[in-house]
Amino acid sequence: MDWLGLYNYWVVVILMMAGFYIVIAQGNLVKKIVGLNIFQTSVFIFFISLAKLDGGSAPVYVEGITEYSNPLPHVLILTAIVVGVALTAMGLALVVRVHELYGSIEEDEIHEQDGSD
Amino acid sequence: MNQYTVLRVIAKIMIPVILLYGLYIQFHGEYSPGGGFQAGIIFAAGFVIYSLIYGLEKVQQAVPPVAVHVLAAFGVFLFIAFGIAGMLMGGDFLQYRVFMEDNHAAETLGIIGIELGVGITVATVAIALFYAFAGRERD
Amino acid sequence: MAIAIVRIRNLFAVTMLTGIYSLLAASLFVLLDAPDVALTEAAVGAGIAIILMLGTLALTTSEEKVHKKPQNLLALVVVFITGAGLIYGTLDMPHFGDPEAPAHQHVSPRYTQESVDEIGIPNMVTSVLASYRALDTLGEAVVIFVAMVGVIMVIGGGVKRRWRDRGRVLPDGKRDKP
Known part of the structure; x- marks a missing residue:
């Protein structure tokens, strides 16, 4: 049962592939952004699970505890989450503009309009 | 949503608590989980809830968009100013040790300073994004 | 949960499921000993991101076409x-x-064992974030500021425009609209 200790990576891979599938297979632009969010969250879970230490505690100093999980990935992900939401907002703003120009947020309809011009 | 009395009353009670919690997260971030990022988002959430219930115009009267944009720039400026202050006092960029004799006090001062900068930036950016999306009219 | 998001066509339901997904991810972060990250994820993913998505849906359309x-x-x-x-x-x-x-x-033992002596505050995440790696945090603050500027340039800052379209300047110095 040696391989069972790797289950956290498999959860990450499954979530990542779900997000990836949405991004490449769905035509709706808002849904693509949701897919990117899922992908992103899977990366967050990957980093945080790397930081976890058996028998460790949350990285806030308490008298008498010597084992903590690694604070560095926590910092990286903390900033990544906020950057992620800023970029999500940027993407959504572009979607709003696309809807104003084309009247649609479906990828294939936009391609059709581009082709007919 | 002006006609929902329950929402209006609950919001009036909850919003000061949310803002206070945001400030607590901001300034207690050294001793418990928290810091500028979380505090900024929570603080912004208070304004967002208010505008969802009382309307965008009311909030924009209190906090005009221009002020939000200027404050966002000010947050980044505060951060960089703390970095440059370290340089002017003979250290490296973002080195806090030179602020005071006592290392711990100097580091804590620097950390509180840049966490404040981050908190202001995040809160105002979140409010500005909400203004941008909510203030746009469908055409 | 993620698979439901793939299948459902109604974008409002998708948005709500995304919020619940973020909240689940936040509780997972608590289990993995990362309370700071969990706090951020809960506030950002389940709060601001959802509100922005709902704003977008209000401006565009809420049904995905079946094809x-x-x-x-x-x-x-x-x-x-x-x-x-x-x-x-x-x-x-x-x-x-x-x-x-x-x-x-590599650097983890130094952060976990010595940062309390070096920095003097108990929350190691904060000391790494704001002291050891403050330059990363500076870059990050600049990134979200630039993202805000980008959004404002793309869709406007929510300010009602006071000036009207005054038209182009013609060769004789007048405008083609009043």
Whole structure:
């Protein structure tokens, strides 16, 4: 049962592939952004699970505890989450503009309009 | 949503608590989980809830968009100013040790300073994004 | 949860499920000893991101069109191949919570054992964030500021425009609209 200790990576891979599938297979632009969010969250879970230490505690100093999980990935992900939401907002703003120009947020309809011009 | 009395009353009670919690997260971030990022988002959430219930115009009267944009720039400026202050006092960029004799006090001062900068930036950016999306009219 | 998001066509339901997904991810972060990250994820993912998405849906449309597309199968195949490759890659990874893992060897002991003496505050995440790696945080603050500027340039800052379209300046110095 040696391989069972790797289950956290498999959860990450499954979530990542779900997000990836949405991004490449769905035509709706808002849904693509949701897919990117899922992908992103899977990366967050990957980093945080790397930081976890058996028998460790949350990285806030308490008298008498010597084992903590690694604070560095926590910092990286903390900033990544906020950057992620800023970029999500940027993407959504572009979607709003696309809807104003084309009247649609479906990828294939936009391609059709581009082709007919 | 002006006609929902329950929402209006609950919001009036909850919003000061949310803002206070945001400030607590901001300034207690050294001793418990928290810091500028979380505090900024929570603080912004208070304004967002208010505008969802009382309307965008009311909030924009209190906090005009221009002020939000200027404050966002000010947050980044505060951060960089703390970095440059370290340089002017003979250290490296973002080195806090030179602020005071006592290392711990100097580091804590620097950390509180840049966490404040981050908190202001995040809160105002979140409010500005909400203004941008909510203030746009469908055409 | 993620699969439901893939299948559901109504974008409002998708948005709500995304919020619940973020909240679940936040509770997972608590279990993995990362309270700071959990706090951020709960506030950001389940709060601001959802409100922005709802704002977008209000400005665009809330129903996704149903269409059968031939490349769905191709996409599925690509996804499965990539997933299989990634899972094969994980077989060499260190086990979950393994103290011998490379991630716990390099700078982590210094942060966990000495940062309290060096910085003097108990929350190691804050001391790494704001002192050891303050330059990263500065870059990050600049990134979200630039993202805000970008959004304002793309869709406007929510300010009602006071000036009207006054038209172009004609060669004789007048405008073609009053």
